[in-house]
Amino acid sequence: MKTGSRVAVIGAGWAGLSAAVELAAKGALVTIFEAAPEIGGRARSLAWAVKSPGGGLQDVEIDNGQHLLVGAYRDTLALVERLGGDESQLFWRIPFTLSSDRGLTIRASGASAPWHLVQGLWRAEGLTWADRISIARLGLTLKLRGWKTAPGLTVAQLLSGAQQTNAVQRRIWNPLCLAALNTPPNDACAASFSAVLRDTLGSFDARASDMLVPKVPLGATLPKLAEQFLGKTNGIIRRRHLVRSIQPGPTVDDEPFDGVVVALAARNARRLLGDAIPELPTESIQTLWLLLAPGVFEPRCLTLLEDGPGEWLFTRAEANGATLASVVISAAARTTDRDGLIEACIGQLEEVLSRLGRPARLDGDRVLGAKLIHESAATFSCRPGLRRPDVDALVGEWPSIMIAGDWTASEYPATLESAVRSGLKAARQLAQVL
Ligand SMILES: Cc1cc2nc3c(=O)[nH]c(=O)nc-3n(C[C@H](O)[C@H](O)[C@H](O)COP(=O)(O)OP(=O)(O)OC[C@H]3O[C@@H](n4cnc5c(N)ncnc54)[C@H](O)[C@@H]3O)c2cc1C
Structure with missing residues (x-):
């Protein structure tokens, strides 16, 4: 690529930001177009104004949805x-x-x-020996098959074929499938689930299965670092700019560039690029954010909630001593009754507290604020047989336009890691043709 090539990146999610950084590092002059006021895409952070106990409002920084990373996110962590x-x-x-x-x-x-896992399983609590053997059987079966599964197989079919006990399916694999693929096991792609297991629990590096919970709002991680880097390399981020047209020139809203990376969710990319982009089914995620009085829950909880509607509870300490909690409700539990859902989740947390022998009532003195964020198209639905084009799928028609996003060709489901990998790959391929 010629130094100083003018490149447009459309979308400032983790895919677009990764592409922009990679291109800027190779000497391109990058302009990012982002429709929203903030960068970060579906993993953006936002300010939530909560009433403070003394009256007035305090801003709490939350994310569009609670995110969990794993040690196997090697490209994200390296970036x-x-x-x-x-x-x-x-x-x-x-x-x-x-x-x-x-x-x-x-x-x-x-x-x-x-x-690390053999010992973990041996010492596990709440499982029978039949459950332990069942878990080991699935792991070994997948490993012996090179982590390959039959085409078209769903996670539910994989689990019943590997004779998993009911308890193991319900308590372990189903929640892990929802957490990793955001798709119910009856629909979820066994090959993607197996790829995630291979790179985490099946890895020869124990750190690959680590869990990484953000200590800070996600916006203060990759998005902030990428923005700082772009600032030093003459990159520009045009916020609140909804791109309406891309032409093969290439031009972006009639402005000429040497190359373009379109880093949008599939449905938005389809609006700009037409039928070359597949129509992918989507799944929702709802996140209930609660600002809790000090001491209600320990900060640093990462708890699986077994009886729904909430599926996971995360907590972290806030600067003023309060605890920020998030309850994740993924694809499995769709509901449109927001107030009912908030009440049900708070009731669920009261039960958790009472089982821990703590004061259980979560009234207005202890719940300082509650905010439910509903992302109706949080991720694509990771089903078997989806058409996921590669980053250079358009080059035949449009030689200097690449696509990126968590939905482009990958074994992985919609994750931060697949977004970052796609962005880096699109940038490297574009650099070769400029
Ligand atoms: C609630 C929730 C929870 C999640 N939990 C996890 C998790 O725990 N772990 C994990 O790894 N992943 C998780 N994910 C998935 C992860 O957030 C996504 O896979 C990732 O953020 C996708 O990044 P992207 O860059 O591909 O797309 P996006 O983040 O969608 O970025 C696209 C950007 O393009 C912008 N845009 C759209 N149209 C235009 C236009 N015409 N012009 C200009 N800009 C435009 C959008 O505003 C957006 O900023 C979660 C997602 C959600 C929603």
Whole structure:
């Protein structure tokens, strides 16, 4: 690529930001077009004005949805490090842990792989020996098959074929499938689930199965670091600019560029680029954010909630001593009754507290604020047989236009990692043709 090539990146989600950084590092002059006032896309942070106990309003920074990263997100973590981010300041890294409000605990030990999981399973609480054997059977079966599954297979079919006990399906694999693929097991793609298991629990590096919970709003991680880097490389971010047309020139809203990366969710890319972009089914995620009085829950909870509607509880300490909690309700539990859902989740947390022997009532003195964010198209529905084009799928027709986004060709479901990988790949391919 010629230094100083003018490149447009459309969309400032994690795919677009990764592409922009990679292109700027190779000497391009990058302009990002972002429709929203803030960058970060579906993983953006936003200010939430909560009434403070003394009257007035306090701003709490929350994310569009609670996110969890894993150690296997090698490209994302490497990019954060390359941009000068200190992982230990940004993320709370814990060895793989599944700890539920109903007494299930599986915690990887400090041993090297695979013994960290063998020991974790051996010492697990809340499982029978038949359950343990069943889990090991699925792991071994997949490993012996090179983590390959039959075309068209769903996660539910994979689990019943590997004779998983009912308890293991319901308490372990179903929640992990929803967490990783945001798709109910009856619809979810077994090949993608197997790829995630291969790179996390099946990895020879025990750290790949670690869980990384953001300690700070997500906007303060990759988006902030990328913006700082672009500032130093003469990059420009045009916020509140909804791109309406791309022409093969290439031009973006009639402005000429040498190359373009279209880094949008599939449905938005389809609006701009037409039928070359597939129509993918989508799944929702709802996140209930609660600002809780100090001491209601420990900060640093990562708890599986077994009885719905909430599926996971995360907590982190806020600067003023309050605790910010998030309850995740993924694709499985669609509802349009917002107030009913908030009430049901608070009721669920009251039960958790009462089981812990703590004061259970979550009244107005202890819940300082509640905000439900409903993303109706949070991710594509990760089903078998989807058409997911590669980043250079358009080059035949439009030689200097690449696509990126979590939905482009990958074994992975819609994740931050697939978004980052696609952005980096699109940038490298574009650099070769400019
Ligand atoms: C609630 C929720 C929870 C999630 N939890 C997890 C998790 O725990 N772990 C995980 O790995 N992943 C999780 N994900 C998925 C992850 O957030 C996405 O895979 C990732 O953010 C997608 O990034 P992207 O850059 O591909 O797309 P996007 O983030 O959608 O970025 C596209 C950008 O383009 C902008 N745009 C759209 N149209 C235009 C236009 N015409 N002109 C200019 N700009 C435009 C949009 O505003 C947006 O900023 C979650 C997602 C949600 C919604």
